[in-house]
Amino acid sequence: MTIGSFAFERGGELDLDVAYAEYGDPEDPTVLVCHALTGSQYVAGPAPEGVSGQAAGWWDALVGPGKPIDTRAYHVVCANVPGSCYGTTGPASEGPDGEPYGADFPPVTVSDWTRSQARLLDELGVETLYAVVGGSVGGMNALDWAKRYPERVERVAAIATSPRLDAQCLGLNTAADAPSRATRTSRAATTTAVPEPDEGLAVARRIGHVMYLSKASMSDRFDRRVAERQPAERADPSAEGFPYRDVASYLDYNAERFTERFDANSYLSLLRALDEYDLAQDAPSDAAALAGYEGDALVVSFTGDWHFPPEGGEEIADALEGGAGAVAHRVIESEYGHDAFLVEPDRVGPPVRTLLERGASAVTTETERDVTPDYPRVCTGLLPDA
Template identity: 60%
Template sequence: MTGEHPATDGGPIAEPTNQVSVGAFEFERGGQVDLDVAYETFGDPADPPVLVAHALTGSQYVTGSGPEGIDGQAAGWWSEVVGPGRPVDTENFFVVVANVPGSCYGTTGPASIGPDGEPYGPDFPAVTITDWVRAQARLLDELGIETLYAVVGGSVGGMNAIEWARTYPERVERIAAIATAPRVDTQNLALDSIARRAITQDPDFQGGAYYGSPGPTDGLGLARRIGHVQYLSKDSMENRFGRRAADRVIAGVADPTAEAFPYRDVASYLDYNASTFVDRFDANSYLYLLRAMDEYDLAAGQGSATDAVADFDGSILVLSYTGDWQFTVEQGREIAAAFEAAGAEVTFEKIVDDYGHDAFLARPETVTGPLDSFLDGQTVNDPSELRVSP
């Protein structure tokens, strides 16, 4: 199967529990593969269907525990939001979560085995968020689902959600776009370009053809450190770490001054998260997915973002955080304004919270109230403000 992933010296990536072939798939930027889509479903297929779109390095294992070899941030990443009695209630909704093309959790990507018996590696076609949506639609066709009650996503998963309104407006009634934006701003484009360079300049990257070896773990770890800086606010970092010295040491190459000064807690946090990430994610996949996020623009090929969603006549919830400098409140308002001008029912909520971009994952209680009301059919036209204690 094309979704099979090879083992590297760092260990195999676990096989998905559910996977379906959707046949030949033409990518938006060119290229074709026989695409397998890995997915999970939760609840009764007779209930209204809700699609949950995962964030950049997430998986289809949105709630509960994943299979052996999939844990940590890759499984149960939204268990407080999706599950029995949660806002995305698996006792009332049939929940579908699909791993996106280019990832490494079972949907065909660069680590998958190609027709020649070798991993695709850098020969895998470039992917876009529109490709993710088209692949999800093909999966829904296989599952016999024509119209979605809702699409829910955070971060780049929120971009995935709003893209449904542009690509398949007739197939979705409600969209919840959380901690997201219509496009990545210039500062974050710059940081993401540094993250990519960290991977590609690692000597073990080997032009992307590193399978069967440990691969560019140093470069991937550096890229992930940059990501974690983007995911937290300035205030959040100060409150959590300050200038404290760490009480543990993560092995690594020390600079010449390291013995003279403390190893700080914030550095330990970044080093730890980098070390766990390289054990669970493929470097090529990170490059592909990061590029898909960076190149997304809701208004691309249209006169405006409003024109892009003109055919969507459903409801949308846009949820933004004051401490999120990756996808700002202003960018959330831009999404809301585009949909409102297009005639959709819009609920915009600003959450006053200093955690940063990852608040929608780290503080799920900030999501549950607004999302629960929205999925229950309640909408408001005036922006509201929620305050959450630091």
């Protein structure tokens, strides 16, 4: 949907198309789901041709008839964010001169995502959101809704997220950014003697995948085992005499699949939006930033998530305590790392369902240790990405 001229927070203005998916009856209360860094609007069910793998149905276990975000009771909307490459205008989109914007696309922020979603919802005739739910940077997006449009939101669920990235994550994102940045080209100039864009993106994605997993989950899944699948050839001839390990095979495979579905310039745009997000921006504190929000809030953290650790979730919960609504911080023991919010829906689903059906005051806040799954755990050989 075209939402008209859109002014970006850091400068630049263009006519913006926002791609979105809807589920359920538009007459029911609306739940906005915010996707993670490289996700799409297709939060549930199959996606059109060209959108596959981890970008399609990425939270299918949570959204649908009878599921925690029940499409028999709620109208669910998920919008692809500006800067992405799944339909919303981004670096891969055609600019006024008929060529992709590429590096000339305006810089994007999480606030740009929130404002574009608000404009979309205006076009859809949705004034008040029953809930905003998001994981990872999508959780930051959900918090930005509570900060920017507190009067439009009744409930917020911020899952596996933090008020801002710490120095370690910023440093790793810088390392992931560097190879892709070296390949980023402008329409006004070309570069030579640098890797192909896909090569830089593949390196960045390998770093990202290591960030999403915990030390325990990597040890359990890979240890030092030699891979059964051997590459046809090694890029470095001197490596021929050394084993090709399972962890290398996993990272190489996922990097290859990712470059088939994602745009390098889009990845850089979204990664910088993540890096720059700070809940307390333009406010003296996190609590002051959320002072206007009076609805219920659920924060979910995972003990094995060093990317967005439980301490960050506690900071969010503390910041929300001054509001009129109830606040619950559910800490879930998990060794999966950051990806737990995607691969363990049986752990995420119950508190989200409770928030929607009965409010945050009904969600227990102690650490969850023993859970009987409501439905089969989604845990395939290749873990989803955030």
